[in-house]
Amino acid sequence: MTHAIIIPLFNKAVYITQTLNSLIRQSKLPDELIIVDDLSTDNSLAVVHDFLRDHISAFGNCRIQVIELNENKGPGNARNIGFAATHSELVSFLDADDEYHPALLEVAAHAFEVHQLDLMVLNITFMPGNEIYPDLKSLKKYLEPLDTDLYLIKNPLMAISNPHFIMGVGSNVITRSKWIASNRYHAEAQLNEGIDFWYRVLKGILNSVPGKIALQTGAYLYVNEVPESLSRKKYSHFTQIELPPVISRHMYSKDKHDQLLMGMIGERWYKHALQNLPSNSQKIRFLWHYRSFLPKYLGYLLIKR
DSSP: OOEEEEEEESSOTTTHHHHHHHHHTOSSOOSEEEEEEOOOSSSHHHHHHHHHHHHGGGGTTOEEEEEEOSSOOOHHHHHHHHHHTOOOSEEEEOOTTEEEOTTHHHHHHHHHHHHOOSEEEEOEEEETTTEEESOGGGGGGGEEEEETTEEEESSHHHHTTSTTOOSSSTTOEEEEGGGTTTOOOOTTOOSSHHHHHHHHHHHHHHHHSOOOEEEEOSSOEEEEOOTTSGGGOOOSSGGGSOOOHHHHHHTTOOOHHHHHHHHHHHHHHHHHHHHHSSSHHHHHHHHHHTGGGHHHHHHHHHHHO
16 A cells, blocks of 8 residues: 655754654655655754755655745644645654654555554654553553554544543554545644544544554554653743643534543643643633633543543
8 A cells, every 4th residue: 555654844853864764764665755844943954855865765666745834834734735745545644753663664554454444543652761652451441453463443432532542642643545635634733733633534434434443552653752842841821821622622512522532631731731830820820711621621530530
């Protein structure tokens, strides 16, 4: 199966060489590579062009395109633009500071063909600590073995709201391109935008066909824990913390799965805010400002218990 990889790039000069090296080491090379530079202010773009010039033969017949944006609009917008330029059967978005195991693309192609998957979630190895997520013991009731390190996810809409599950964090989803066609990333959002996007893709799949959703374990994705990443950002004022699109999109939804996912994201969001605001007064103002969400968040805590 043909596979397109889209890399949104913004100020990742320190990491992008490792990311690209992980692609030319693949036992099955990608068929398309789309790099979308979101107006980087470091030398990321120069590093990319130098790497491609020096290693172009290592990419084989891969069609490579570098798109240079003239306005910085965030990773969601860059991913949308990258996807519009692809023509492959499978697609994955690879962050510019993440790396693939050399066998991933071959393993993914085999799994999609043999098991007729619609979407694959990859477990994550966080570097440099080598912590692996998700915790399979906590997800046991949702998993049915399909192959070596590959599990069918039963009742995926319930599984993704489990606090031990991760879908849309880092670069850990591969899917058939046809399922993305009617969806786009929330271009302005930069906090949990991946979870919002992939949840909508998942619901679209399950509303169209029974859908086969799988979890591929075996440490095929390495995510670098970057100190300046948005998840670790410090704030001087509570208004700098954006409302995750999962919450704003489903605030008034009556759908149980929407409510559960919103509650799970809300829990992470509250913890993120309270850990990264500078003072108790800012934390109190944050809680007061978003007080209308508290009943929904508390409802989630009761349901998940």
